[in-house]
Amino acid sequence: MGKADADGPGLPDLPPEWGRVVIPDNLAALADEAEQVRRELRAAADHHRRWRPPAKPVIVLVVAVLTTIAGLAAVTWPRNGRTGPSTSTPDPAPALLTGRPLPALDLVDGGQSPVPLRGLLPVVVLLVDGCACPDQVAEAATAAPPGVTVVTVAGARPRAAPAGTQVRTLADPAGGLRAFLHVPASQDGVTALLADRTGRIILIVPKVASITNYHAELSRLAD
Template sequence: MAGASDNGGWSSDGGSPDDLPDLPEEWGVIVIPDDLSELSDEVDAIRAELRLSGPPNRWQRLLRRPAVRRLRRFAATTLRAPVLIISLAVLVTVASLFASAWPGPPRQPAAQRTASTTPERASTLPALELVASDGQMVPLRGRLPAVILLVDGCACTALISDTIDAVGPEIAVITVSAATASASAAGTPPTGATPQANGKTVRMLNDPAGSLRTHLRLEAPDTTAAAVLVDHGTNIVRVIPRTLSVDDFKSDLARL
């Protein structure tokens, strides 16, 4: 048996130097033999335990080969990306379902159009045929550009005269009333279908059914006239629902 000096300072009775911790008590007394053959019993016991596990079979040996190990690692790495993508897709789908089912802020009710809202008027002159003073049907679009004055119930002699003076020779002045009597009362001269006034075209047309006023969504006639400015392309440039002076639309005549 080795002495204390042969064990690097350890005593033969299992003691330890002062500068090293003691061994656990459950280990008991540890004796290191000088001849390693004395440990043959312990070696045989360990080998017996290893034999109990049995030799690896064919599949175990196949799986332990380096090529198979590399293939398994490659397959595991390849499958990670699809699994991650599928997991993210599932999470996004679940989040979308929660978001759609979650009650949001209350929506403000859409503003409803009331009776006081101004109705939207037509943007082009309708293709109507009105009655001339001689009883012939005349297309309303037959002479453009034009200033159309709806003069029912209006003493508009000055307005008509001032409009004729304000327009150029290329712009027609058309007066429209519900009946010939109304036109005469309004001050329009009872002449032919296309009377001339200082080289300018003036037409008097009757609209007994009030089709033009209805199409333009104008209110019922009163003591004022309604003026409609139409360009060459039948586009309505401006509508003045109530007027008694050419100054209300004089600046718009240049747009015709």
């Protein structure tokens, strides 16, 4: 049984808003209140432990990821004024090869027998590894003056010559001639190489559109 001691002797003056303070005779009567206080303190401590500010490395990682995404978006995002066709500078190698000697390469015929390229001079070589282009080959055979050899060079195996022509058909399995010219194969036209009887390269046409691209040089090739 507790007793009111707010007005009892020996106690300091307490704030009036606290009301009447009762001190129990048995301290066990405070067990429930003490347990409630402990539960509240534990709950507050758990909440404090669960909430922790993010570590610095995590912040740095997040910033790095966001920066990377922003950079990719800037690169890949469509931009106005850049929708026109791109232009590329042609390889200057064909022009630089003009006047140089024809390389001493061996091609192969249909039986895989070697055929020296320099043994065909004067010659117009049509590389048909990208396009058979029989019409362009037939035009070259018709326009070639007497004494000039017209040769087609394919990849692994020789291509058939157009009917009614005297075209020599060879192959270059190793790709040595194409590599020497530094000209990629095209599906739209043949590559033409003209060399005179001394083996000097007269002209290289990377992609022939018509016989007019080299007709003048071809007509003088046997001189």
